[in-house]
Amino acid sequence: MPERGGRRIAGAGRAPPRLRRRVAHVDLDTFFVSVERVRDPSLAGRPVLVGGAGGRGVVASASYESRRYGCRSAQPMAQALRLCPDAIVVPPHFDLYREASEAFHDILRGCSPLVEPAGLDEAYVDLTGIGAPGAEGSGERRAIAEACGRIRDELRLPVSACVAGSRTTAKVGSDRAKPDGLIVVEPGDDAAFLAPVAVRELPMVGPRMAEELAASGVRTIGELAALDRRWLQVRFGRVGAAVHDRARGLDPAPVRGGRRPARSVSREVTFGTDLLDRAALTRAIAQHAERVGRDLRADGRRARTITLKLRWSDFQTLTRSHTLERPTHSTRVLAAAGERLLDGVLAQRGRRGVRLVGLAASNLVGEELQLGFDDGDRAAAREEELDRALDAIRERHGDVAVTRGPPPGGDAGEADPARRRRPPPLAGPAGPT
Numbered sequence: 001m002p003e004r005g006g007r008r009i010a011g012a013g014r015a016p017p018r019l020r021r022r023v024a025h026v027d028l029d030t031f032f033v034s035v036e037r038v039r040d041p042s043l044a045g046r047p048v049l050v051g052g053a054g055g056r057g058v059v060a061s062a063s064y065e066s067r068r069y070g071c072r073s074a075q076p077m078a079q080a081l082r083l084c085p086d087a088i089v090v091p092p093h094f095d096l097y098r099e100a101s102e103a104f105h106d107i108l109r110g111c112s113p114l115v116e117p118a119g120l121d122e123a124y125v126d127l128t129g130i131g132a133p134g135a136e137g138s139g140e141r142r143a144i145a146e147a148c149g150r151i152r153d154e155l156r157l158p159v160s161a162c163v164a165g166s167r168t169t170a171k172v173g174s175d176r177a178k179p180d181g182l183i184v185v186e187p188g189d190d191a192a193f194l195a196p197v198a199v200r201e202l203p204m205v206g207p208r209m210a211e212e213l214a215a216s217g218v219r220t221i222g223e224l225a226a227l228d229r230r231w232l233q234v235r236f237g238r239v240g241a242a243v244h245d246r247a248r249g250l251d252p253a254p255v256r257g258g259r260r261p262a263r264s265v266s267r268e269v270t271f272g273t274d275l276l277d278r279a280a281l282t283r284a285i286a287q288h289a290e291r292v293g294r295d296l297r298a299d300g301r302r303a304r305t306i307t308l309k310l311r312w313s314d315f316q317t318l319t320r321s322h323t324l325e326r327p328t329h330s331t332r333v334l335a336a337a338g339e340r341l342l343d344g345v346l347a348q349r350g351r352r353g354v355r356l357v358g359l360a361a362s363n364l365v366g367e368e369l370q371l372g373f374d375d376g377d378r379a380a381a382r383e384e385e386l387d388r389a390l391d392a393i394r395e396r397h398g399d400v401a402v403t404r405g406p407p408p409g410g411d412a413g414e415a416d417p418a419r420r421r422r423p424p425p426l427a428g429p430a431g432p433t
């Protein structure tokens, strides 16, 4: 009965009181290995290494049986096999992983409309308000336990999960729930749960930061939480403050669900005057590559296919695509692919006025696919470190602070000023497509 004596009863028709955020992080265990075991049940219980088998192959996923011998992902396969000579090497089957990944995310969408995939084998699930009022905690445990049960029964994949008050705590917790476990951190207990955990397990803390903290005697998240915030800010900038919050169980980032991840990331720009020379076009491509690369890195995704789009002065539009051997989010690799496509077009079509240049990255895959299967990936890894460093600098100081040096052995005369100059003014609609 919402009405009494013509007046609304307090509370009726109002927004419900603010609920405490509750987030689950759900993570499939040794994903590639587990899928391979569904494909070939004889692999169960045996040491399995998924990855490139050749002399320069790299481990993409190592089963727990092989980890006991020191095997781990990103290790050269030859080294892993020296540690565990009985390991069975299985080449990766990406189509199967993608299929299993979709089924996994679909099951999670059955327990909440707010599901944010984080790579192929992980997702954040918003469970705020699930379950009866006053019985906070019971509904969410049931919902996640049920989803994990379906993942084990229907997909036959081991899975670990943690429900907590923030994404960060949930992520740390799901790691500690492995293998095949579930941890529920009761509302308000995030900081206490995190306190004894090593700082390097906190997602935002990289190896260098962990080292610096260790040098100051800070080894656990609890010790990090107890530090003076200003000291952290002076030492690490904005990241220092963010890490301090997360160490105390405070992570304001919501689960960004409700949308399927974009299938491509792109940038294009229409010029005020048609461009004729190659240098101006490659400059535009380099700028697009910078933005597209940054978006991919921020989303934790890599692209296999790069597409160049050109619109001539007569409004005819042409696209050319190239599929890379290994998926990338490297600015340099994206720019190089775009330039190669441009050179192909120019060789074919000759010089014509160009009014629009676009660069798109599609055929996107999760972060973990890049672990690498041969050692050409080491160069790529160094390139990525540079990208991440530049992203971090931009995060702190804005775009102007950064210019990229010339590529190793590249044409030093062109690469540098190219990055500093601004593009010609916009004439038409531009931006993400």
Ligand SMILES: [Mg+2]
Pocket: 027, 028, 029, 030, 031, 121, 122
């Ligand atoms: Mg996983």
